[in-house]
Amino acid sequence: MVAPIVQYKNVRKAFGDVEVLRGINLDITPGEKVALIGPSGSGKTTIIRLLMTLEEPSSGVIEVNGENLWQMKKGNKTFPADEKHLRAIRGDIGMVFQHFNLFPHMTILENCMLAPTIVKKKEKATVRATALEMLDKVGLADKVDLYPSQLSGGQKQRVAMARALMMKPKVMLFDEVTSALDPELVGEVLEVIRDLAKSGEMAMILVTHEMDFALDIADRVLFLNEGVIEEEGHPEEILVNPKSERLQEFLSRFTSSR
Amino acid sequence: MGSIADISLVLLSGLKITLIVLILSIIFSTLIALIAGLSRVSNNWLVSGFTGFYVEIFRGTSLIVQLFWFSYALPGLFNIHLGSDVWVAVLAISLNYGAYMSEIVRGAIQSVPAGQTEASIALNFTGFQRMRYIILPQAIRMMLPEYGNYIIQILKATSLVSLIGLTDLLYYGNIYRSTHLSEAPTVYILILAVYFLLALPLILLTRKMEKVAKKGVVHG
Ligand SMILES: Nc1ncnc2c1ncn2[C@@H]1O[C@H](COP(=O)(O)OP(=O)(O)O)[C@@H](O)[C@H]1O
Ligand SMILES: [Mg+2]
Numbered sequence: 001m002v003a004p005i006v007q008y009k010n011v012r013k014a015f016g017d018v019e020v021l022r023g024i025n026l027d028i029t030p031g032e033k034v035a036l037i038g039p040s041g042s043g044k045t046t047i048i049r050l051l052m053t054l055e056e057p058s059s060g061v062i063e064v065n066g067e068n069l070w071q072m073k074k075g076n077k078t079f080p081a082d083e084k085h086l087r088a089i090r091g092d093i094g095m096v097f098q099h100f101n102l103f104p105h106m107t108i109l110e111n112c113m114l115a116p117t118i119v120k121k122k123e124k125a126t127v128r129a130t131a132l133e134m135l136d137k138v139g140l141a142d143k144v145d146l147y148p149s150q151l152s153g154g155q156k157q158r159v160a161m162a163r164a165l166m167m168k169p170k171v172m173l174f175d176e177v178t179s180a181l182d183p184e185l186v187g188e189v190l191e192v193i194r195d196l197a198k199s200g201e202m203a204m205i206l207v208t209h210e211m212d213f214a215l216d217i218a219d220r221v222l223f224l225n226e227g228v229i230e231e232e233g234h235p236e237e238i239l240v241n242p243k244s245e246r247l248q249e250f251l252s253r254f255t256s257s258r
Numbered sequence: 259m260g261s262i263a264d265i266s267l268v269l270l271s272g273l274k275i276t277l278i279v280l281i282l283s284i285i286f287s288t289l290i291a292l293i294a295g296l297s298r299v300s301n302n303w304l305v306s307g308f309t310g311f312y313v314e315i316f317r318g319t320s321l322i323v324q325l326f327w328f329s330y331a332l333p334g335l336f337n338i339h340l341g342s343d344v345w346v347a348v349l350a351i352s353l354n355y356g357a358y359m360s361e362i363v364r365g366a367i368q369s370v371p372a373g374q375t376e377a378s379i380a381l382n383f384t385g386f387q388r389m390r391y392i393i394l395p396q397a398i399r400m401m402l403p404e405y406g407n408y409i410i411q412i413l414k415a416t417s418l419v420s421l422i423g424l425t426d427l428l429y430y431g432n433i434y435r436s437t438h439l440s441e442a443p444t445v446y447i448l449i450l451a452v453y454f455l456l457a458l459p460l461i462l463l464t465r466k467m468e469k470v471a472k473k474g475v476v477h478g
Contacts, residue, residue, distance in 0.1 A: 054376050083385065091382050101377035105395050114391060115381035167381060 003066065005030045005092075005203055006051065006171055011060035013046055020046050022227040024060070030170065031201045035214035035235070038224035039250060044207040047224070048173040051205075052095045053086050064089050064171075094169030098176045100156040102148040102163070108135065109144040112163045120167070127166075134162040138192050154185030158192055165196075172196075174206040186210070193217070211254050215239050223247050261441055265434055265448050272430035273452070278344060279416045279426065280456070283351040284409055290356025295363020296389070309360070316357035322418055324350045329422040347419040355412050362404045366397035402471045406464025410457055417453070427452060 004027040013021040020043045028034055036044050049055045050062060053069070062069040071078045072085040103111050112131040116122045135144050138158040148156055157177055164172060174193065178186040190213050197204060197217040208214055214221055214235060221238040223231040231238055231247050242248045297309040316324070328346045370393050378388045420429035431449045435442045 052376075052380055054379060087382055087384065090379075093380075095380040097373060097377065097380075099373055101371075101373035103374065103377070103392055103396075105399065115383065118387055118391060119382050119384075164380070 007063040009061040014058045033204045035218035035221045036207045042224045043227045092170040094164040095173040100160045138162045153181045154188045157189045171203045268434045272427040275426040282348040286352035287355040291359030294360035298364045313357045321354045362401045366400040402467035
């Protein structure tokens, strides 16, 4: 057995009085592609935001490479993680957002170059070469000097992916990255993710409503409902032969639409 | 029409003080606004609380009263001497306008979408780097138009410094009028004209900054 790269151990998250995650247990092995499906409001975004350190769990433990993300040890005492601890660990995690969140005051190329040069302090010329290569890979070689506002949604999302990839994360999180796009632009973005999934040793957690896509690229599918993982397994098992009535009902909404 | 030339010459000797106070006040109020604006969005409640106190004190009282305080009350009460009158004027104007302008800094920082911060956390920037490379550059574009308006207001505020004895434009105008009472209208028309000429480049600059701002804040 390979040691998991990410582990959730009985993770709970409440916003005020509302508990949105109610005991999540989840192991992700290096390179594994996991699709996370479930109705809106079931807590999918929250699960990955906890790993990206954008939210803090109310209880439970999240480990990355066996290191406790939200707590640190000094001697034999544990403390809440500080910024330094979080930064040391989250370097292995990357994220692509539903609404791109590109930096509007920078060109596409600058968007991709900033973090490697500033955060990793790599040499500019090297970073530039890598960024151009990366942008070429996502099909935007001719757009590198444009600003985000000059791109279509699909192009913006491909830039966002190139930007995240520049940091060479071991785990990449995708939060419904196609749901803010016009239908005709979804394909080009999924294509890039598919290539990544097929070629990479990078683990991925994909929150998605694209069931055919999940079936195609995922090693495992998780069905989240009201803050708990209700069913999980091989994509065929979950998406083609769902057991629970709730999952069947959930999936019927998607199959009926095509 | 010889008097117009005479008056202009007299006013000119006050122009130097007006310009010095203006330029120094712009520089210091900008610095104060940036520092205070950043302090107000700080997570440290002591820092943000103290800055909030400063801002409300200086916004809540008038500039003239502050000028008198720095000039007469502080030295008399606490034996605090702030140096030459020029520095007293610059300090009062800068603290006053810095307080107002810190609010546009704070507002602009807070109106940068949360997604920008989240994306930069995901890329593992430090808190300082996030502010320096992502948040502030966008916030500054948003504040430019209002900033320009405040700069023009600072110019107008410099005319108050004659009240604490500084020999600025208005001071020399008043001196001249007191000895040539019949020429009062000409004196004040000329004073208006000089202030307007000073404001003109600032107005044009503000226009330009508005254009930059419009270009800069499209969401990515
Ligand atoms: N910052 C927040 N404050 C309060 N409630 C939140 C916050 N973020 C998410 N929630 C709530 O948590 C629940 C789960 O949200 P989310 O994880 O976004 O679900 P999903 O991505 O599956 O649609 C929702 O009911 C949502 O309203
Ligand atoms: Mg969501």
